[in-house]
Amino acid sequence: MSIYRSRPQTMDDLVISNSQSDGALRIAVVGCGPKGMYCLERLVSQLSPIPDSVRVHVTIFDAADYFGAGNVYHPDQPDFLRLNFAAKHVNAWMTEPSGPNNGSSLGGGQLCNAKTVAGPSLLQWLAIHEPTLADGEAYVPRSVVGRYLHECYQRVRAELSQLADVCEDRRSVKQITRYGDRWLLTVDQDSFLYDEVLVTVGHEGWRAAPHVETIVPTRTIPSVYPVQPQLSPRKIPPQCTVAVQGFGLTWIDAALALTEGRGGTFDRHDGEWTYQPSGTEPNRIIPFSRSGRPMLAKPTDTLVRAPKNLDEVWRLHCKQIHDIDDREIDFEKVLWPIICQAANDALELCDASAPRVEQWFDDWLTNDWDHMAIVQAMQHSCEVAAGQRDVDPPWALGQAWRSLYCELVPAISHGRMKSESWVVFRRIAAEMERIAFGPPGENLRRILALVRANIVDFRFLQSPHVCRNLNSLQISNNGRTAIADRVIHAVIPTPLNASLGGPIASLVMQGLVMRNKATGAIDIDPAGNPIDPDGNPLPGLAVIGRPTEGCVLGNDTLSRKLHSHPHHWAGRVAKRCANWRGKS
Numbered sequence: 001m002s003i004y005r006s007r008p009q010t011m012d013d014l015v016i017s018n019s020q021s022d023g024a025l026r027i028a029v030v031g032c033g034p035k036g037m038y039c040l041e042r043l044v045s046q047l048s049p050i051p052d053s054v055r056v057h058v059t060i061f062d063a064a065d066y067f068g069a070g071n072v073y074h075p076d077q078p079d080f081l082r083l084n085f086a087a088k089h090v091n092a093w094m095t096e097p098s099g100p101n102n103g104s105s106l107g108g109g110q111l112c113n114a115k116t117v118a119g120p121s122l123l124q125w126l127a128i129h130e131p132t133l134a135d136g137e138a139y140v141p142r143s144v145v146g147r148y149l150h151e152c153y154q155r156v157r158a159e160l161s162q163l164a165d166v167c168e169d170r171r172s173v174k175q176i177t178r179y180g181d182r183w184l185l186t187v188d189q190d191s192f193l194y195d196e197v198l199v200t201v202g203h204e205g206w207r208a209a210p211h212v213e214t215i216v217p218t219r220t221i222p223s224v225y226p227v228q229p230q231l232s233p234r235k236i237p238p239q240c241t242v243a244v245q246g247f248g249l250t251w252i253d254a255a256l257a258l259t260e261g262r263g264g265t266f267d268r269h270d271g272e273w274t275y276q277p278s279g280t281e282p283n284r285i286i287p288f289s290r291s292g293r294p295m296l297a298k299p300t301d302t303l304v305r306a307p308k309n310l311d312e313v314w315r316l317h318c319k320q321i322h323d324i325d326d327r328e329i330d331f332e333k334v335l336w337p338i339i340c341q342a343a344n345d346a347l348e349l350c351d352a353s354a355p356r357v358e359q360w361f362d363d364w365l366t367n368d369w370d371h372m373a374i375v376q377a378m379q380h381s382c383e384v385a386a387g388q389r390d391v392d393p394p395w396a397l398g399q400a401w402r403s404l405y406c407e408l409v410p411a412i413s414h415g416r417m418k419s420e421s422w423v424v425f426r427r428i429a430a431e432m433e434r435i436a437f438g439p440p441g442e443n444l445r446r447i448l449a450l451v452r453a454n455i456v457d458f459r460f461l462q463s464p465h466v467c468r469n470l471n472s473l474q475i476s477n478n479g480r481t482a483i484a485d486r487v488i489h490a491v492i493p494t495p496l497n498a499s500l501g502g503p504i505a506s507l508v509m510q511g512l513v514m515r516n517k518a519t520g521a522i523d524i525d526p527a528g529n530p531i532d533p534d535g536n537p538l539p540g541l542a543v544i545g546r547p548t549e550g551c552v553l554g555n556d557t558l559s560r561k562l563h564s565h566p567h568h569w570a571g572r573v574a575k576r577c578a579n580w581r582g583k584s
């Protein structure tokens with residue numbers, strides 16, 4: 001029997017910890033990383049003024065040490081784990097309603113915004129607290145961003161406390177159940193009733209991806225984070241050979257944790273990076289993945305050799321996407337050609353003789369990614385990113401994707417894209433993660449220095465034959481074989497892999513929220529209300545962020561400019577507060 005069916009069915013069976021009635025509207029926020037904090041900020045901006053007669057309780061549930069920062073930006077993590085977003089792009093505050101469709105009829109933006117909560121952008125905050133890092137183009141440690149986000153949270157909380165009774169509960173919510181027209185939250189042995197529940201659980205904490213194949217458990221590291229306990233010398237001894245499954249941003253963090261994190265140092269001479277080992281790192285680090293395709297460096301805007309008049313190109317093609325009025329947009333026939341055309345137009349302004357991006361992209365997909373090809377692609381992208389080389393098709397395609405993304409989000413989200421387009425979209429979006437949303441150039445240069453130091457070995461990267469023995473992993477490719485005595489899984493769970501025993505899985509298993517057949521995402525409306533099996537938004541419940549990826553594009557970001565769900569959620573809740581007549 002499902003654990004969710006064993007819940008008490010009637011009020012009589014339950015001991016409800018907040019059952020005393022004071023007529024207040026009760027709001028629960030489940031998960032308070034960056035998204036939860038952004039939603040609370042929007043609530044403050046729209047909750048005021050509420051009638052004196054209305055009381056509002058807000059409870060914020062999260063077991064994380066630092067609200068606002070969550071796990072990803074935990075202030076105690078090592079400094080070599082860096083943001084992959086330049087500092088100038090991070091601002092926890094906004095003065096205007098965010099995202100597209102601001103003028104919708106959901107209530108957001110229509111209420112009197114009597115209170116403006118504001119604070120410094122990351123760059124302004126750095127100028128005061130970490131002046132040596134206060135450079136708009138810098139990729140700062142995630143720990144520093146976490147300190148910033150936590151301070152922002154404290155400011156939001158202080159403002160909210162002037163409007164509502166606010167309480168922090170430092171525990172994880174296990175289950176959410178419908179209870180009449182309210183919602184019942186289960187936390188440890190306690191149960192609480194709420195009128196409004198917002199679920200912003202993001203990654204649902206650090207956890208391994210499902211179906212991790214192990215050699216012996218002590219030799220398999222199922223998850224990279226948090227790096228200190230997971231990749232400690234006790235688990236991965238000095239001088240061992242370690243295979244790493246996965247070749248994305250998580251693999252880069254793993255490689256840096258095993259080298260820089262063990263006291264090794266990177267030196268720069270005339271733009272050339274070298275690695276000085278500490279002697280405590282693994283002897284060899286062997287990444288492997290299905291495609292073997294590398295991530296490319298993100299360009300530094302102030303250095304890259306691109307003409308200044310590109311904005312017009314992006315504006316033109318953004319407008320083209322904006323003006324599409326198809327009810328069901330075909331990604332391959334409509335959106336992808338616009339993206340490629342934008343990239344080709346940009347490239348033409350720089351170098352008319354460059355090949356078209358479509359041709360380059362075909363080569364990218366069909367290339368044989370051996371050690372040399374990977375090193376060259378990475379090196380080349382670092383040089384383009386730093387303005388040491390002219391721009392090229394991958395730069396143009398990446399720049400087009402990033403520049404048009406703000407229009408792709410509304411064109412693809414909330415079912416606007418044809419469901420048949422999802423297979424192609426997913427395949428191309430995965431490539432664009434590598435091409436457009438890769439690491440900062442400095443991190444790729446560190447990896448290349450580890451290659452030159454004969455620590456990182458790409459020779460087994462693309463679809464090797466992997467044989468799991470009792471105590472080791474045998475990995476073979478192109479006639480070569482290596483034996484790894486440790487295996488690290490550098491792949492984080494996808495948005496579809498909800499944590500079993502967590503609130504998202506509980507809602508899905510009870511059939512309260514639906515997963516979209518084509519995307520697997522939890523379908524929500526623009527205010528974050530999940531769509532129930534009858535196609536109606538569920539009142540009093542909102543899910544915002546990563547679990548909705550597929551219904552909403554590009555959730556997993558610090559950017560506040562892409563999505564308006566927090567704003568509309570807050571607008572709807574504020575409206576409910578204003579009309580609240582109490583409940584016994």
Ligand SMILES: Cc1cc2nc3c(=O)[nH]c(=O)nc-3n(C[C@H](O)[C@H](O)[C@H](O)COP(=O)(O)OP(=O)(O)OC[C@H]3O[C@@H](n4cnc5c(N)ncnc54)[C@H](O)[C@@H]3O)c2cc1C
Binds near residue numbers: 034036171200204502
């Ligand atoms: C390793 C890594 C690096 C990244 N780097 C960048 C980057 O450089 N730039 C960028 O823009 N984005 C980056 N991201 C994406 C990042 O996830 C987002 O920027 C941001 O953290 C999303 O915020 P969130 O609040 O939706 O989710 P999260 O940050 O995951 O926060 C969710 C919060 O919910 C809490 N929670 C989870 N389950 C429960 C529960 N059951 N009950 C109560 N609370 C719960 C968690 O403790 C956490 O505090 C990175 C992600 C990862 C994994």
